[in-house]
Amino acid sequence: MPASVFDDLVGQERVAGFLRSAVESGSTSHAYIFVGPSGSGKRSAALLLACALICDDGGCGTCAACARVRRGAHPDVRVVEPAGAMSYLVEQVRDDLVPDMWLAPADGHAKVYILDRAESLGDAAANAFLKTLEEPPPKVTIVLLSDDYDALIPTITSRCQIVRFSPVAPGNAVALLAERTGAGEDEALAALAASSGVLPRALEFLRSPARGEAREHVLAALRDLPVMDGRDVLVSARDLLREVRAPLDELKERQGVELRERVEFMGRAAQAKDVEQRHKRELTAREREAVLEVVAVVESWMRDVLACSAGVEGVTNRDAADDICTAAAYMSQAAIQAGLAAVSRARRRVSYNVSPQLAVEAMLFEIQEARICPRSWESP
Secondary structure (H helix, E strand, C coil): CCCCHHHHCCCCHHHHHHHHHHHHHCCCCCEEEEECCCCCCHHHHHHHHHHHHHCCCCCCCCCHHHHHHHHCCCCCEEEECCCCCCCCCHHHHHHHHHHHHCCCCCCCCCEEEEECCHHHCCHHHHHHHHHHHHCCCCCEEEEEEECCHHHCCHHHHCCCEEEECCCCCHHHHHHHHHHHHCCCHHHHHHHHHHCCCCHHHHHHHHCCHHHHHHHHHHHHHHHHHHHCCHHHHHHHHHHHHHHHHCCHHHHHHHHHHHHHHHHHHHCCHHHHHHHHHHHHHHHHHHHHHHHHHHHHHHHHHHHHHHHHHCCCCCCCCHHHHHHHHHHHHHCCHHHHHHHHHHHHHHHHHHHCCCCHHHHHHHHHHHHHHHHHCHHHHCCC
């Protein structure tokens, strides 16, 4: 069987076989709902399906089109998230998403729209979307992602083909990553922690030396927090974000080339406004993913401290076990919970488009306080 992008859908062989068969037989649906627990790889699967639909060879995984889709840089693949704090806005669907779907593909023969957190489509936004969802324009495929099928509006589910993703046991996930990459158990566990347990992202993490180095710097910052002053914490947050943003420079360069080509083709810079807006969305989404990876590493470290404090064997970040046990030895349970709460707040801030710099700075300062004054969090 020839190589396919669906080979990278680790842990979801049934889904991978179903999607691959649909693409090869030309029987893909106009609209899907990928539903399953967080971390099961729904978003990664949606991007792999986009590769298969955009690629001239049905998702070879090696051509320029596949590479651009997987990097989030293809003009005909758009990942959409709620514009409101808690839900999709009516105007976001009616004035932006639906009209964009009716535009011809910019660089291929198909267009794919991936809507994250589809349960956030309220009645008004859903009503603005129903007609297009039922009969989208030719060459358009829509993929909705959701953790909870029951939270979706019935008028939405009735218009889509449902694809269910199953949870992957941690032990199986480690074995799959080791099989695919040759990584040791410690490396696989660290990759899963950094990717919030999402297998395809963990696979990408293991293939990226730069992301591994960024993780090492996060762990070093957590180790040194008790001896840092305020300026050190600010510098550490700045340096961490600079590291995770470094790969975005390549994306910016590619976007610049695309924009220049579009302006040259159209003749007027003003007509490239849609490209500039898409580029901005892509950069924002990629930066958010990179920052959330930092947050995930911090969260896994704090959870290891909690486990060590409770006498539970088997930390996730084994290469930082000594530092984790040192923190656990003098942090109270209340202080550890305060550190975990700081991580949760950072994740929410990033998701709500708060400045990543401010979100990471606040998280580090709050964890530093929990480490330096561990008893202050206990109830009198």
